[in-house]
Amino acid sequence: MKKIIIVSALFSLIFSSTSYSKNELYEKIDLFGEVLENIKKEYVDDVDQAEVMDSAINGVLQSLDPYSAYMSPELFKEMQTDTRGEFGGLGIEIGMESGVVKVISPIDDTPAAKAGIKAGDYIVKIGKEQVQGKSLLEAVKLMRGPVGTSINLTVRRKNVKKPIEFTITRKIIEVQSVSSKIIGDQKNLGYIRLKSFNENSDKQFLKSVKEFEKKPKIKGYVLDLRNNPGGLLTQAINITDFFLDDGEIVSTKGRKISETRKFFARRGDEVKGKPIVVLINNGSASASEIFAGALKDHKRAIILGENSYGKGSVQSIIPLTNGGGMRLTISKYYLPSGKSISEVGVTPDILVEAEGEDFQINSDKDNQLNYAIKLFNS
Numbered sequence: 001m002k003k004i005i006i007v008s009a010l011f012s013l014i015f016s017s018t019s020y021s022k023n024e025l026y027e028k029i030d031l032f033g034e035v036l037e038n039i040k041k042e043y044v045d046d047v048d049q050a051e052v053m054d055s056a057i058n059g060v061l062q063s064l065d066p067y068s069a070y071m072s073p074e075l076f077k078e079m080q081t082d083t084r085g086e087f088g089g090l091g092i093e094i095g096m097e098s099g100v101v102k103v104i105s106p107i108d109d110t111p112a113a114k115a116g117i118k119a120g121d122y123i124v125k126i127g128k129e130q131v132q133g134k135s136l137l138e139a140v141k142l143m144r145g146p147v148g149t150s151i152n153l154t155v156r157r158k159n160v161k162k163p164i165e166f167t168i169t170r171k172i173i174e175v176q177s178v179s180s181k182i183i184g185d186q187k188n189l190g191y192i193r194l195k196s197f198n199e200n201s202d203k204q205f206l207k208s209v210k211e212f213e214k215k216p217k218i219k220g221y222v223l224d225l226r227n228n229p230g231g232l233l234t235q236a237i238n239i240t241d242f243f244l245d246d247g248e249i250v251s252t253k254g255r256k257i258s259e260t261r262k263f264f265a266r267r268g269d270e271v272k273g274k275p276i277v278v279l280i281n282n283g284s285a286s287a288s289e290i291f292a293g294a295l296k297d298h299k300r301a302i303i304l305g306e307n308s309y310g311k312g313s314v315q316s317i318i319p320l321t322n323g324g325g326m327r328l329t330i331s332k333y334y335l336p337s338g339k340s341i342s343e344v345g346v347t348p349d350i351l352v353e354a355e356g357e358d359f360q361i362n363s364d365k366d367n368q369l370n371y372a373i374k375l376f377n378s
Contacts, residue, residue, distance in 0.1 A: 230286025
């Protein structure tokens with residue numbers, strides 16, 4: 001059954017920047033009804049009216065920003081169901097860009113990362129299904145499936161002419177958000193890799209810091225947030241606070257007073273002012289950008305790597321009367337400088353792009369990490 005994508009565009013006219021009077025708004029709604037009637041009578045193929053309406057509603061939401069979307073009752077129920085032990089994933093965080101599904105980041109040690117999926121890849125086909133015209137949630141649904149089953153993903157990659165196809169086997173994704181080790185020629189640097197900002201990340205992170213601080217040789221830290229797609233705002237605030245004595249960490253601004261807030265650091269730098277280098281790349285998003293942006297604005301760390309993703313907004317899930325739901329952007333993040341990271345991201349102090357076909361994060365071939373280590377020796 002073909003979807004009538006054009007209906008989405010027509011419906012989104014209601015929410016254009018033009019301010020309509022009540023009569024003009026009703027005229028637009030009448031026009032939409034007229035279009036639907038003509039489609040029903042004249043379109044070359046039979047169409048499912050309910051499917052057309054779902055497309056129209058989703059078109060309204062997706063015309064607002066890449067993160068707002070409509071969920072049908074079936075999809076909404078599926079997204080809320082605890083599928084542990086039944087369904088597996090691939091280990092990628094995805095977003096929408098100009099109507100195309102884009103990989104924000106592959107998660108370390110997951111099927112997608114091991115297969116070679118990279119941040120910035122555009123997913124053009126999932127199995128035999130073309131992705132163009134599908135919502136983000138529809139794409140997620142296609143990628144999910146029973147643990148142990150495989151799926152083909154076809155991606156477009158920057159500077160690669162032909163599409164690349166991957167066969168990936170689904171598995172239960174369990175992310176250990178924090179790992180750490182001592183690095184440097186003189187074994188005097190603490191390296192902490194933060195893969196996500198989940199419920200216990202701050203406790204795990206602080207435990208690593210305290211272990212390093214017991215060692216007199218440690219003279220600085222490399223904090224690695226590359227391919228970290230974000231997570232909980234509270235965790236971003238708590239972990240940023242470990243390195244600041246005072247000042248604003250982040251603010252959120254929305255239309256409602258309740259969505260407009262400022263968050264400040266409490267006194268106490270856990271590493272007592274030791275120098276810090278933060279590594280970011282195109283897969284560093286949301287909470288990662290809050291962390292890197294706050295430390296940059298306070299001149300507390302050198303930010304090294306590539307420009308971050310640019311997801312600086314907060315979404316809320318709103319149930320609807322038909323049993324479905326909608327994901328709606330309700331506020332945006334702002335750094336201490338007042339800058340929004342939406343669609344812009346955090347610019348590194350030192351631009352160092354990943355180099356080489358055999359580049360791998362946290363390995364001998366990691367030129368970004370090697371550059372960070374050299375900064376402490378200069």
